[in-house]
Amino acid sequence: MGWLIFLIIAVVVVAGAFWAKRYFRHEIDRAKRINRSNKNQ
Secondary structure (H helix, E strand, O other): OHHHHHHHHHHHHHHHHHHHHHHHHHHHHHHHHHHHHHHHO
């Protein structure tokens, strides 16, 4: 039973990391664009 719980946790962590990477890449790109435009001014 313990390995089943471990497997579920592992799947949740991997899925969460994949989703966070996909979501935060968009936010990071937007932040970089804002910082770049501020430096150009």
